[in-house]
Amino acid sequence: xxxxxxxxxxxxxxxxxxxxxxxxxxxxxxxxxxxxxxxxxxxxxxxxxxxxxxxxxxxxxxxxxxxxxxxxxxxxxxxxxxxxxxxxxxxxxxxxxxxxxxxxxxxxxxxxxxxxxxxxxxxxxxxxxxxxxxxxxxxxxxxxx
Amino acid sequence: xxxxxxxxxxxxxxxxxxxxxxxxxxxxxxxxxxxxxxxxxxxxxxxxxxxxxxxxxxxxxxxxxxxxxxxxxxxxxxxxxxxxxxxxxxxxxxxxxxxxxxxxxxxxxxxxxxxxxxxxxxxxxxxxxxxxxxxxxxxxxxxxx
Numbered sequence: 504x505x506x507x508x509x510x511x512x513x514x515x516x517x518x519x520x521x522x523x524x525x526x527x528x529x530x531x532x533x534x535x536x537x538x539x540x541x542x543x544x545x546x547x548x549x550x551x552x553x554x555x556x557x558x559x560x561x562x563x564x565x566x567x568x569x570x571x572x573x574x575x576x577x578x579x580x581x582x583x584x585x586x587x588x589x590x591x592x593x594x595x596x597x598x599x600x601x602x603x604x605x606x607x608x609x610x611x612x613x614x615x616x617x618x619x620x621x622x623x624x625x626x627x628x629x630x631x632x633x634x635x636x637x638x639x640x641x642x643x644x645x646x647x648x
Numbered sequence: 649x650x651x652x653x654x655x656x657x658x659x660x661x662x663x664x665x666x667x668x669x670x671x672x673x674x675x676x677x678x679x680x681x682x683x684x685x686x687x688x689x690x691x692x693x694x695x696x697x698x699x700x701x702x703x704x705x706x707x708x709x710x711x712x713x714x715x716x717x718x719x720x721x722x723x724x725x726x727x728x729x730x731x732x733x734x735x736x737x738x739x740x741x742x743x744x745x746x747x748x749x750x751x752x753x754x755x756x757x758x759x760x761x762x763x764x765x766x767x768x769x770x771x772x773x774x775x776x777x778x779x780x781x782x783x784x785x786x787x788x789x790x791x792x793x
Contacts, residue, residue: 504689504741507733509697511704515725519716522723526704532696533678538708540716544649551677552654553705553712553775559656559671560701563683567698571664571685578667580660588652588774596649598778629733630698633743636782 526551554598557634558584561601564630565642571627572620575609582606601634605644617646671696699743702779703729706746709775710787716772717765720754727751746779750789762791 515524523539542550562584569580587600605621621644625631631640660669668684687695707729714725732745750766766789770776776785 504733504735506735507689507697507699508730509691509699509703509733510728510730511700511707513704513707513711513725513727513729515711515715515723515727517715518719518721518723519712521721522715524708524711526708528696528700528704530691530696530700531694532681532700533704536677536704538712540712543712544652546654546675549676551673551675551708552652553709554652554654555656555673555675555677556701556705556708557775558654559658559673559678559681560698560705562656562658563669563671563696563701564698566658566660566669567664567683567685567688570660570662570667570669574663576663576666578660578663580658582658582660583655584658585653585655588649588654590649590651594777595772596774598774627740629741629743630702632739633782634778637778 526556554586554588557598558586558601561586561630561634562603564628565603565605565624568628568631569605569607569620569624572623573607573609573612575612578607578609580605580607598634598638600639600641603640603642605642606647607644608647612646614646617644671701699731699733702743703731703746706731706775706779707748709773710748710750710769713773713776714750714752714765714769717768718752718754718757720757723752723754725750725752743779743783745784745786748785748787750787751792752789753792757791759791762789
């Protein structure tokens with residue numbers, strides 16, 4: 504895989520308490536997603552947050568990484584990521600954890616091979632490695648029938 | 649700000665080469681965003697990637713952090729983030745950099761105060777801190793009239 508550059512744009516209007524931002528991707532995959540200080544703390548329908556976007560990135564990266572390890576043409580992989588932002592003594596707010604819940608179906612795959620694939624996917628996923636440098640990555644993986 | 653949990657979900661079908669995934673947020677802010685190995689490398693219209701989502705998260709976090717430092721009710725802040733994924737010797741692919749381009753308007757704000765605010769925003773933004781633990785964060789900030 505060659506070097507990849509990906510870009511996104513944000514416009515923020517106003518101060519922290521009353522202002523709001525809009526998040527867009529030049530690709531057109533999403534445009535004008537609203538967020539604010541209030542909705543970053545208390546999730547509100549149809550609004551996003553940096554933490555939600557990181558959860559999407561980590562889940563997406565891990566699912567693709569696991570697909571690469573399983574090599575099964577008929578694999579089905581479901582990943583949920585839960586990203587935690589919390590106050591850390593003396594540092595202010597930090598991303599402290601990303602918790603992955605993984606469920607996979609892959610006809611004929613043995614449990615031991617699945618467990619190895621999950622470990623390899625975590626080692627290989629650039630987002631697991633990025634997050635693990637500063638926070639905790641936990642993975643709970645289930646092989647389904 | 650209390651502890652914040654934010655979640656996203658991904659479903660992947662198939663292997664790495666031919667499969668594809670869909671990325672959704674329970675908030676409803678985005679749903680079924682498509683991505684694949686091919687579109688992660690070569691951006692295609694209407695498809696996203698983990699790197700694009702991280703760029704969105706970092707730009708969103710930084711813009712909000714800077715709004716908090718500026719404290720200006722009439723501030724307008726535009727942030728573009730460019731996230732770089734590249735091969736690192738002996739480690740495979742890693743997130744190696746996030747480059748921020750920041751433009752701000754804030755009536756009456758002096759350049760020196762703006763420069764200090766940008767530095768403080770970088771120190772305080774949880775995504776700058778997360779990324780800087782494993783990769784490079786660069787900021788090019790301009791105060792506009």
